[in-house]
Amino acid sequence: MTRSQSFTVWLKSHVKDRNAIGDLARDVASDPNWPSRKQLEGQREYLEDLGAVPQAVETLERAWELYRAQTD
Numbered sequence: 001m002t003r004s005q006s007f008t009v010w011l012k013s014h015v016k017d018r019n020a021i022g023d024l025a026r027d028v029a030s031d032p033n034w035p036s037r038k039q040l041e042g043q044r045e046y047l048e049d050l051g052a053v054p055q056a057v058e059t060l061e062r063a064w065e066l067y068r069a070q071t072d
Helices: 007-012 020-029 040-049 054-071
Strands: none
Touching: 007 020, 007 054, 020 054, 040 054
């Protein structure tokens, strides 16, 4: 996997996963307002502004860690 693949593209590739990251991926895939060009901070803020539960924000952060580990 290359660094050129964006986080959002990487995340959407997990829509079939049956875990919290898959749940987040499905939500992101169906959200036309998802701030795909923003980094973790902007995406975290977006979820918080929507009133997301803390577990969703934690899942976003865990997904970013996996993305970075796989693309670095």
